[in-house]
Structures are given as C-alpha cells and as structure tokens.
C-alpha cells in the first residue's frame with residue numbers, strides 16, 4: 001500500500017513539474033527516472049486514480065493523443081507545437097465569448113481554443 005502511494009506521488013509530481021500536459025507515456029518516462037522498475041500499466045492505473053480524485057485532468061483535442069495535466073483550478077489555453085508535437089499550457093487571457101456566433105436554434109454550451117505554431121525550442 002505504501003509503495004503505491006509513493007508511486008502515485010512521483011507520478012503526480014512529474015505531471016506538476018512538467019508544467020504542460022503530458023501523454024501517459026511521457027508521464028511514464030519521467031516517473032521511471034525516480035522509480036526504475038515502474039510498469040506502464042501501473043502508470044496508467046495511477047493516472048486513472050489521480051484523475052478520478054481530480055488531481056489531474058485529461059486534455060483532449062481532436063487529432064491529438066489524450067494528455068493529462070495538473071488540476072490546479074486555473075483555466076488554461078493550450079498551445080500545440082507543430083514541429084515537436086508537444087502541448088503547452090498557457091494562461092487563459094480570453095474573454096468568455098465564443099470566437100464564432102452560432103446560428104439561430106443552436107445552443108452553445110462551451111468552446112475550446114487551441115493555439116498552434118512553433119515552441120521556443122523548435123522555432
């Protein structure tokens with residue numbers, strides 16, 4: 001039981017310190033540096049537990065692999081680098097108005113924005 005807690009802590013701290021959404025495999029790679037014999041299935045299990053307890057949130061965009069980031073309660077906008085395929089979390093400075101107007105009869109319940117281009121490392 002204790003070992004599991006430590007694994008969960010290492011995984012959560014990997015997600016926290018990355019400062020950007022990570023794929024489960026990226027999380028696994030980072031956590032493996034601290035826990036060399038960590039299994040991929042174990043990583044997945046911990047990610048699931050962390051997301052069920054709302055410590056991490058899933059980040060899903062069409063055409064992108066599912067990623068996870070620390071649930072720090074801040075609204076975020078994401079930036080996808082087209083060269084290295086990394087996703088970055090940016091501070092949300094947008095107004096809460098959708099960038100498009102829905103025609104009559106449509107009820108807008110939310111919208112998602114993603115910026116993309118080149119990250120500093122690639123650009």
Ligand SMILES: [Zn+2]
Pocket residue numbers: 081082083084085086118119120121122123
């Ligand atoms: Zn990049």
